[in-house]
Amino acid sequence: MTLAYDPADLRLPSGLLRLLDVLVRLRISVSPAWQLGMTRPGVMLLAVLVGVWLAAFYSGNNLLYLCGAMLMSLAIASVWQAVRLLKSIPFLAVNFPEYTQAEEAFVLRKMLPVASLSIGLVDVIWHADAVDVQLQLRLDKSALLTGRVLAGQRGVFKLRKQTLATSAPLGLWQLSYTRDEALDWVVLPRPVLWQASMSGNVAERQVFEGDELRDLRGYMPGDPISRIHWRKAASDSARWSVKRFEAHENEIETMKLRIDLRVPGMTGETAGAKSFEYLLSQAWYWVEGHLKKDKSAVEVVLGHQQFELSQPEQKQACIKALAMAMPQQTAPVGQGGILLSLVND
């Protein structure tokens, strides 16, 4: 049962409803940051207000003036409350995931420490050059930020402007507030399970062949069936998880991955680009596997850049570099470790 109070419920003529829709689409720029629009009930209230004021002006009846002033103050107070509501929302960058993976939705659900002024829903739209992030903030006694963050491709997206929009508290006005909140949204490639030759897949061997359960991660095609967490899969058949194990201390050695960013023959063409993306997906799979390891010294060489994952700053830089990686002409620096390369030297 819907409990809306949309004027459409009054069975208004369709022409009038279309006119309402036209008015609802209107947006008035109050300032560069603020825009004001109306909802259908808001249009109705405005029409009523106009009627009351005309009657008041025509007759000079001070009680009609009082009614008009009361209703007008109600409308202004609801706008004012909405302004305060939007201004009270803290910067949200800190709640944004450190990184997401391409073509994989990240479900954001976080409680914010905000003392809410009013109940209401706030749409949060974060604008980037290529893609917008749409979140929703639900305010009652607490503030809950929810949303689905999804990008189609890898990269670092510069989120600069953020638009907060709400029709709270009375559902009469659609108020939107655009503010500057810069954030680099790091989108990594979707990890690809890779079957390295040489010493086998060292990383995978570590996580799948250890003694102690380390954590779970989402199932990916190619994972051994024996490692699927079947008990968890029974409760949530839509998401399978794979168990990962900790290797013995003595087995942990200095791990090194060298990624050769050279693409043979061409750069930027379709076939080469696909291979390059696949290479990065493999690299990310390896890096992700080691991100939570504090004990081992893991080194990643990405073209001519070198990162030590145990260092938080370098870890961040590595993730960002992977997301932004472009084909290079030169071979990766250093020697040893596992080499991921598209080039047969």
Next chain:
Amino acid sequence: MAVVNMYPTRLLLAERLTLAVLLSGVASLALSDFVSPLYWVMVVLMAVVRLWRGPLFSLTEMQTSMIGWAGFVWVGLELLLGRALVVAFTDFLLILSLAIVIEEAVPRNQLHRMLVGFFLILGAAVLTDSVLYIIPLASFVWFVWRASQCLYGMQLPGGDLPLTAWRSDVRILFGMFAMAGLLFVLLPRFDFQSYLKPVQPRMQTSGFSSQVQLGDFARTLDATVVLRVEPVGDDHKNFRNRMMGRYWRGISLSTYIGNGWKEVPERRVSHWQKGSEVKLTDEAPDLKFAVYREASDHPYVFVPDGLGKITQIPAAMRIGDQGSIRFTSPPSRRLRMVMQSTGRGAGLKHLRAPVAQEKEDGPVPKEVAVWAEKIAGDEVSSEARLGRLMAELKGWEYDLNASFDHETPIVSFLRQKRGHCEFYASTLVLAARSLGVPARVVNGYYGGEWNETGGFYLVRQQHAHSWVEVWIDGQWQRFDPTPASRWQLSGVRFPALDEVWETVKLSWYRYVLEFQDSDRNQAFQSFISLLKTYMVWIVLIISGVVLGLFLKRSRFRFPRFFSGDLYAMLDGWLIKRGVNRRCHQPLRHVSLPKGIEKKQWQMFVQSWEHQAYGEHEKWSRWDLKRHLRALS
């Protein structure tokens, strides 16, 4: 439980809130005397049952629309029977309210209630001018706020949003009312048409028509207010003294018809249009006051002694040569008139000389003539003879309920020697005429009561009075033969409470119903003069607030003269004695300052640590200074 299972809890909450919105509208209309109580009582009863039984007590939309259509037909009939359009419209709205109170709890029902509630509030703005109107209006706004919050939460995906506590609305409501007050004052006033002005039922009176039956007038102690008179200006004390005990002249009745009086047709009538200024004398008026005249069934304007002029009359008037001022038709609402008066009694000079009806002694009963001759005795002057008659009459008993013979009322009054003012006045007029002095009866009001709380005069229905005007020495002179005991009677039950309530009502009339552009200008000028008077203080306060805010924002800290960071002071003292304490280095680890004995220093350090980290009282700068002086 069945209710909860059938309907979501949120709907029940919205249901009550929208019902409250609707009932606020019904309550506002219930204040109107034009609305039959039957209509709104039915709505309230249905609302109570609905609240008790919940949405289970409901009719389908089809059934309720049938009630609505029946109401439409009924109101059509009402219109045919002569009911006013606005009243018929509100009757229809109330029938509609009855239907939607018990309508099926569907989303449309919520919207119906809010819209009808709104129209009821608007209807009441035309059909009542009661000060109590502010209560349903304020509650309407509050419930609309809460109901919209609730329904808004339901409209969007956040349908399970809980309502905020009602206490959280207090601030926003206060802000809304303040803003509404500001808008009310600031917005310009126009007055193109008075059709939608608030109306009030016309007060039923007797004695203010062209023909009056003796014995009907001024017989009850009715506390209903007829006039409210407030000073225009600040001279309240002077106003009170000068307005006390004034006669408010209404209609003069000249032709005696045996059992009553009849007005003489006016020979010369001057007409005055709305907004014009009526000037009655050439004397310069020196007392300005505003009179609020309640709507009544007669068109007469009551004017006090010595009326000089009426400025900006609120409706068209005509003034006859016998001194009666009347509107062209009885006004349907309260009117405010600003009057200016001169000295008491000056207002009668402009009235015309007596006409034949005021002189003729033909209809005077024989018993009255005999009585007059007997009482007047051998006095020569008319004034002295009338004085004796009046003195005789004043000695009789005042009785509101005295019985009399309807055929010969004056004769029965003479026999009983008791009655009310109408008999006293009529007897004196007839007696004067029998003695050859032209005279007539005047009906109006006398005196009134001073409201100390509000600083204004009230004239009630119980102050209705008859007196006599006699033509002596070329002008009309007033004689009042009614015994003074008349004015000790009052029908007001709770005087103290009534005084406060009347003050509230006059404030409502003055500052809400009669608010005009000129009032805003006056308020603005008062505000400016207030600013000028207290400019220095205002500037000081604003500067202080601004400075305080600036300091707060810049996180400024006042120098701590008496407490606070003593380390800085101590370090300064140590440096002078060759010790450079590192940051966070405990005092016990610093080397011995030059010129200080070790034992003394150790005691000092111990005292320092006790006050800094222990349970001893914290040192102030003065304490530290004292300890350091002791060390040196």
